[in-house]
Amino acid sequence: MNAVLLSVLVVPALGILAVGAGAWTGNRRLGAVLGTVFAGVGLFAAIALAADHSGAPWSRLTWEWVPQLGLDFDIGVDGVSYPLVLLSAFLTFLCCLYTVWKGAPGGREDQLIALLLATNLGMLGVFLSFNLVLFFVFFEIVLLPMFAIIAGWGGPARRHASVKFALYTLMGSLLLLVGIFVIVTQAGTGDIIELTASGGGGLSRGTQLLAFTLLAVGLAIKAPLWPLHSWLPDAHTEAPTVGSVILAGVLLKLGTYGLIRVAVGVAPEGAEQAAPTLAVLAVVAIIAAGLICLAQTELKRLIAYSSVGHMGFVLLGIATLTEAGLTAALIGNVAHGLITGLLFFLAGSVKDRAHTGELARLGGLREVAPGLSGLLGFAAIASLGLPGLAGFWGEAFAVYAAVQRDQTLWTVLAVVAAIGAALAAAYLLRMLRLVTHGPPGEAVAAMSGTRLRAVEVTSFVPLAVGVLAVGLLPFIVQAPIGAAVSGILQAISR
Amino acid sequence: MVQSIDHVALLPAYLAAGTAVLVLLADLLLARRAVTFAVAAIGAAATGAAAAWVASLGERETFCLPGGCSFVADGTGAVVAVVFSVLTLGVIGLSWPALRGDAEDPGAAPPTGEYLFLLACSLTGGVVLAYARDLITIIVALETLTLPLYALVGLRRKSVASAESAVNFLVVSVISSAVTLMGAALLYAVTGAVHLDQLRHNLGGPVTDVVPDYDPGAVDLPLTSVAVILVLVGIAFKIAAVPFHAWAPATYDGAPLPVAAYLSTASKLGGVFALLLIAVGGLRPALDRSGFLLAAVAVATMTVGNLAALRQTRMVRLLAFSSIAQAGYILAPLGVFAAAAGREQDVVDAAVTATLAYTVFYVVLELAAFAVVIAVRGSRQGGLIADYAGLARRSPVLAGAFVLALVGLAGLPPGMAGLFAKVTVVDALLEGEAVWLAVVVAVNAVIGLVYYVRVAGVLVRAPEGAVAAPGPRVPWPVALTLGAATVAGVVLGFAPQLVLTVTGG
Numbered sequence: 001m002n003a004v005l006l007s008v009l010v011v012p013a014l015g016i017l018a019v020g021a022g023a024w025t026g027n028r029r030l031g032a033v034l035g036t037v038f039a040g041v042g043l044f045a046a047i048a049l050a051a052d053h054s055g056a057p058w059s060r061l062t063w064e065w066v067p068q069l070g071l072d073f074d075i076g077v078d079g080v081s082y083p084l085v086l087l088s089a090f091l092t093f094l095c096c097l098y099t100v101w102k103g104a105p106g107g108r109e110d111q112l113i114a115l116l117l118a119t120n121l122g123m124l125g126v127f128l129s130f131n132l133v134l135f136f137v138f139f140e141i142v143l144l145p146m147f148a149i150i151a152g153w154g155g156p157a158r159r160h161a162s163v164k165f166a167l168y169t170l171m172g173s174l175l176l177l178v179g180i181f182v183i184v185t186q187a188g189t190g191d192i193i194e195l196t197a198s199g200g201g202g203l204s205r206g207t208q209l210l211a212f213t214l215l216a217v218g219l220a221i222k223a224p225l226w227p228l229h230s231w232l233p234d235a236h237t238e239a240p241t242v243g244s245v246i247l248a249g250v251l252l253k254l255g256t257y258g259l260i261r262v263a264v265g266v267a268p269e270g271a272e273q274a275a276p277t278l279a280v281l282a283v284v285a286i287i288a289a290g291l292i293c294l295a296q297t298e299l300k301r302l303i304a305y306s307s308v309g310h311m312g313f314v315l316l317g318i319a320t321l322t323e324a325g326l327t328a329a330l331i332g333n334v335a336h337g338l339i340t341g342l343l344f345f346l347a348g349s350v351k352d353r354a355h356t357g358e359l360a361r362l363g364g365l366r367e368v369a370p371g372l373s374g375l376l377g378f379a380a381i382a383s384l385g386l387p388g389l390a391g392f393w394g395e396a397f398a399v400y401a402a403v404q405r406d407q408t409l410w411t412v413l414a415v416v417a418a419i420g421a422a423l424a425a426a427y428l429l430r431m432l433r434l435v436t437h438g439p440p441g442e443a444v445a446a447m448s449g450t451r452l453r454a455v456e457v458t459s460f461v462p463l464a465v466g467v468l469a470v471g472l473l474p475f476i477v478q479a480p481i482g483a484a485v486s487g488i489l490q491a492i493s494r
Numbered sequence: 495m496v497q498s499i500d501h502v503a504l505l506p507a508y509l510a511a512g513t514a515v516l517v518l519l520a521d522l523l524l525a526r527r528a529v530t531f532a533v534a535a536i537g538a539a540a541t542g543a544a545a546a547w548v549a550s551l552g553e554r555e556t557f558c559l560p561g562g563c564s565f566v567a568d569g570t571g572a573v574v575a576v577v578f579s580v581l582t583l584g585v586i587g588l589s590w591p592a593l594r595g596d597a598e599d600p601g602a603a604p605p606t607g608e609y610l611f612l613l614a615c616s617l618t619g620g621v622v623l624a625y626a627r628d629l630i631t632i633i634v635a636l637e638t639l640t641l642p643l644y645a646l647v648g649l650r651r652k653s654v655a656s657a658e659s660a661v662n663f664l665v666v667s668v669i670s671s672a673v674t675l676m677g678a679a680l681l682y683a684v685t686g687a688v689h690l691d692q693l694r695h696n697l698g699g700p701v702t703d704v705v706p707d708y709d710p711g712a713v714d715l716p717l718t719s720v721a722v723i724l725v726l727v728g729i730a731f732k733i734a735a736v737p738f739h740a741w742a743p744a745t746y747d748g749a750p751l752p753v754a755a756y757l758s759t760a761s762k763l764g765g766v767f768a769l770l771l772i773a774v775g776g777l778r779p780a781l782d783r784s785g786f787l788l789a790a791v792a793v794a795t796m797t798v799g800n801l802a803a804l805r806q807t808r809m810v811r812l813l814a815f816s817s818i819a820q821a822g823y824i825l826a827p828l829g830v831f832a833a834a835a836g837r838e839q840d841v842v843d844a845a846v847t848a849t850l851a852y853t854v855f856y857v858v859l860e861l862a863a864f865a866v867v868i869a870v871r872g873s874r875q876g877g878l879i880a881d882y883a884g885l886a887r888r889s890p891v892l893a894g895a896f897v898l899a900l901v902g903l904a905g906l907p908p909g910m911a912g913l914f915a916k917v918t919v920v921d922a923l924l925e926g927e928a929v930w931l932a933v934v935v936a937v938n939a940v941i942g943l944v945y946y947v948r949v950a951g952v953l954v955r956a957p958e959g960a961v962a963a964p965g966p967r968v969p970w971p972v973a974l975t976l977g978a979a980t981v982a983g984v985v986l987g988f989a990p991q992l993v994l995t996v997t998g999g
Binding site for chain 2: 065066067068069070071122133136137140141143144147151152159163166167170171174175177178181182184185210214
């Protein structure tokens with residue numbers, strides 16, 4: 001099993017080298033294809049990780065690295081991380097395939113694929129790390145490749161958006177670093193599993209609150225939690241399609257996964273003290289994002305802001321600190337990754353054809369391009385949380401978990417969050433009305449190539465199938481999560 | 495009294511001084527640039543090798559009095575001496591284009607013999623400093639390290655900027671030396687000691703077996719506080735720490751590029767090590783006062799350095815302000831001494847280790863950055879940042895090395911060495927429970943990213959006029975230095991424990 005575990009990280013790295021070799025020999029096309037093949041192999045390795053899921057964790061690999069800093073190369077996989085590992089490998093493969101097949105705006109497909117693989121390497125490393133310092137190292141690895149994707153292939157305002165993304169993210173990760181070392185220096189170990197099992201390594205309540213606050217603020221920037229979200233709309237709007245897909249699909253999950261695994265896991269008493277604050281901010285995010293989305297005039301920006309709302313539900317689930325809440329958060333993570341990944345792919349296809357994302361200039365898409373319009377409708381309805389599709393479970397159970405806490409504050413929060421879900425329905429239906437219904441807008445009427453292309457079908461359908469699968473059979477995600485989540489929560493007395 | 499002198503312990507210092515003499519002789523007798531160059535390079539390499547060999551023999555002391563020894567060849571000293579030698583070797587390699595001069599104006603190049611002689615003299619100061627353990631030897635060594643640099647900075651012929659920056663540097667440096675000397679004199683007046691061990695003891699530190707009787711209350715005298723502040727302020731000038739930094743950007747910008755590289759690496763290492771020796775070694779009992787000063791200087795240095803770097807348009811000035819900011823990170827771990835929790839022995843050890851380790855990571859990355867600038871510019875000055883536009887097209891390898899060095903200085907992967915440097919500092923700060931200072935470091939690292947990324951962006955951008963000029967021809971000594979520094983940066987990025995182990999003493 002350890003060979004598979006290691007290969008999940010080694011394969012993307014080899015892919016980057018393959019792209020480099022392609023560029024070195026002057027055969028960039030071959031490099032791009034090889035990179036995509038490696039992304040595919042990486043996906044297989046990720047799938048193979050689940051072959052043996054009996055242990056707790058399923059598998060683990062530990063090498064000493066820098067003992068002076070409490071850093072071990074300590075990776076492993078369990079039910080909490082596995083769905084996200086799979087999601088990351090899956091979306092990266094689709095994005096590489098999309099890039100190599102369809103080409104990238106401005107060319108240099110091989111470089112874009114190398115950067116996607118580098119981002120993937122960092123994200124997988126974050127999900128697999130069982131060591132706090134290693135978690136931070138991988139967290140940092142993600143930053144520059146994603147920055148380069150936005151800065152190199154983004155829209156007209158890419159320079160501003162990419163720098164804003166980099167600065168916010170770096171601020172977050174450095175606060176994370178401080179929080180991590182508050183724990184490592186006090187507890188004398190960076191082993192996440194050990195710290196979780198001992199309920200925070202015997203740290204005092206005050207230290208735990210300090211550590212949790214630093215970790216949570218750092219991770220909340222990534223998630224992003226209102227009011228630290230303002231990097232997100234710019235970055236998502238300006239990024240190329242594959243960049244937006246990876247950003248929304250996986251990158252935001254680094255924040256929420258980190259909150260569960262690291263912040264709640266190693267500072268449980270701190271988490272208990274800070275939970276009400278986190279929950280209030282999460283619910284404010286849901287409502288604020290809903291209201292902002294109602295006023296959006298641009299397609300990608302609307303989807304970007306909707307992410308803030310969806311991640312609000314995930315954060316609410318985490319803040320409840322109950323098994324139902326954390327499970328809901330993890331399912332919500334996966335669901336949001338699939339749905340928003342699909343939405344950004346579709347928005348990219350619409351913008352490619354119509355050359356605009358202005359809602360006022362779109363409209364009537366279902367008459368001109370029924371295939372695209374149908375998928376967009378499907379994704380939007382999944383996003384608003386229709387039962388039977390992936391978006392429902394995470395959000396419904398986050399609200400349920402809040403009600404279950406059975407205290408006035410939590411009940412009020414649950415009610416407000418439910419209203420937020422209704423707002424989500426309102427803005428997504430408004431978007432559908434503006435984009436797909438009505439008479440064809442000027443930009444839509446001028447569209448060429450209205451049929452879905454083979455590359456689009458190949459990239460979009462797996463995501464749509466995933467949305468349907470998680471929606472109809474939520475236990476495929478929930479089953480591995482449940483047991484692992486109770487391990488994280490065992491230190492929280494209730 | 496007859497002292498026995500341990501010449502083995504002195505071997506690295508002898509070799510460094512011998513190199514200086516040989517360089518001068520080679521230049522005089524053979525007058526071939528390549529030979530002089532080779533003598534200097536071999537001498538610097540031999541010095542480093544000797545320092546490593548002496549360290550393998552165990553700790554050796556010489557020039558000892560009952561109160562302590564002036565010259566101690568211990569592990570930490572060996573690390574510093576080796577780093578000095580390697581940096582000097584690198585700077586010698588980088589000096590090749592400057593010494594060969596411009597094809598159009600060969601007369602403007604600095605004279606090879608004098609240039610390399612001065613560099614070897616400076617190396618001698620650095621090596622002696624590494625082993626010096628009394629106030630007077632430390633100050634003399636530090637002066638030996640700095641004095642040749644006044645001349646080196648001004649050695650570009652026919653250049654007013656070069657002469658100006660030399661005078662500027664000279665005046666500031668002389669004043670700072672005077673301030674340090676004044677502080678040392680006051681310390682001697684208070685304690686009657688110059689050896690660091692005895693100084694620490696006489697100030698009321700932990701009792702060791704050295705001279706037992708002196709006024710144990712000396713540490714509380716107001717005069718002691720004044721002396722501590724004077725000594726530290728004088729050294730802060732050498733490190734170019736804010737508010738004593740104003741000389742650095744102009745001096746770097748006017749000096750020949752390899753001299754600027756030396757100033758921002760070896761010279762800075764000298765200042766930092768002298769500071770560690772005196773503040774933590776000798777003045778350990780006065781850490782409650784110096785700690786506050788060090789914390790304030792560290793915060794001011796990184797903040798001012800980063801903010802000023804944001805506005806720079808000239809490459810060397812940007813690197814100068816960036817190196818000021820980096821000095822702030824170097825000093826940051828010493829800021830833990832401001833709080834009582836930071837003055838416990840293991841925390842002090844961690845802070846010293848972190849400072850030294852950060853310095854080592856930093857000099858490697860900084861040398862790599864300067865190596866790229868020299869590879870691109872040859873014997874010319876650093877020029878505008880805009881002059882580097884399109885480097886990624888003309889010479890992807892150079893641009894890649896530059897980005898790696900800059901990103902490392904920013905503390906981000908793939909510049910893993912820089913990442914671990916920052917991690918080491920934060921670790922040390924939190925050992926001392928200085929959370930506020932760790933957050934200040936974090937905020938500063940974010941500001942720093944802005945200008946590092948800006949430079950990296952310029953490299954990728956197409957140049958104005960879009961003429962696809964071929965990449966610069968890089969002479970092999972520069973290429974070798976650049977390659978070695980880059981490889982060292984990558985290796986230390988994956989094996990930071992190498993640095994942490996040796997600096998951990």
